[in-house]
Amino acid sequence: MLTVKDIHKSFGDLQVLKGIDFTINKGDVIAVLGSSGSGKTTLLRCMNFLEKADSGVLIFDDEEFDLHKIRKKDINRLRKKTAFVFQNYNLFRNLTALQNVTIGLTVARKMDKKTAEEIGLKMLDKVGLLDRKDHYPNELSGGQQQRVAIARALATSPEVIFFDEPTSALDPELIGEVLSVMKDLAEEGMTMVVVTHELNFAANVAKKVIFMEDGQILESNTAEEFFKSPKEERTKEFLAIINHDN
């Protein structure tokens, strides 16, 4: 469904992505692991054009685009097929939970308000926040905000949802509610790419794992194989440290 080839990205002198190749198939749940600064968030942001890659190719549903030269019109069209969940939620602060969920439908896709609200309510129900529909983001806990953000992502029926460390900004006791929503989505067959530090999630929910190090993909495997028998020394080291911390 979505393939990226040879993505390069630098910030000034710092090379963050050094040639990434990567394919997402329909129904994939891919966990992207790696230490801080390995480039995993940048990879995700480049795939949604929040960062402009220096070079690379993106193939989405058999359409090929040069990541450096892609036109605004194409970016907008491709973005409508995807959704993004941010580390710090980024709910629109001037809108209620329900309005946050429906604005992608009413404004961006010109859907009539009534249909959009029906979808919005369904999505809020799905993340267990129907009773919070008229609350503003500042009236919600971090976990609730992130669940609204997931509902917002779901509302536009994207082909793939990108999650950028969705639980990293949350208090430990709130992480569970967000992960359980994501687990339900995975079980329903939603295509997801999740940059995360949650090894449990990666091990139990993800079907594939990509391990990034220093701007490159060091190891890529099914989740089961990745955790049972990591191939690279660095991967073993990483897993040992993280497991030790947990």
Next chain:
Amino acid sequence: MAEFFVNTLQFSERLVTIFFDSFGKIFVPGIKVTIPLTLISFSISLVIAVFAALVQYARVPVLRHIARFYIWIVRGTPLLVQLFVIFFGLPSLGVLLNPFPAAIIVFSLNTGAYDAENIRAAIEAVPKGQIEAGYCVGMSYMQIIFRIVLPQALRTAFPPLSNSLISLVKDTSLAANITVVEMFMATQRIVARTYEPLLLYIEVALIYLIFCTILTKVQTVWERRLRALD
């Protein structure tokens, strides 16, 4: 002694009579001229300010430089001088304006320049993540600006904008200099007739104070309401 009291009493009586006779004569131009002058100018100034702030924020070529130039000129010259240039100066170029529209133009441009800076600062304070999230739900740049960024920025800019509204109420008294018969001009005319400057200027000051106090109260209530959303 008795004569002194009678004199004083007569004097006070005269003052009281002048005070109450004048109240309506000052207050009515306040309602009919000062308030409309303030409200019309402020509304136009908001449109100018949002436009001047947005072209800078969005880095629109040429327009953003025009906006900077406009703000530079207006903020660097006295309001009174601006009134004189437009009302007494422009006729030399064949542009004759009535006092009221001339005042509207000057007050709108003047307040607009200050508010443009307030609004620009508020727009720049909207976190980048809000814009990114807007792109990610499929909105265009313009949709994000008008649905997300501006509503949030205007909320942030509310206190400084209310302050400039309150300043404007008082600044409209300068329009007396270009023959607009607003509250202050009306007062000056009564002073010329009665020769009671202290009483009458304090009286007009009190009426300005009443207008500004009402606005301050409204501002406080609204700010409390807006704060509930932050």
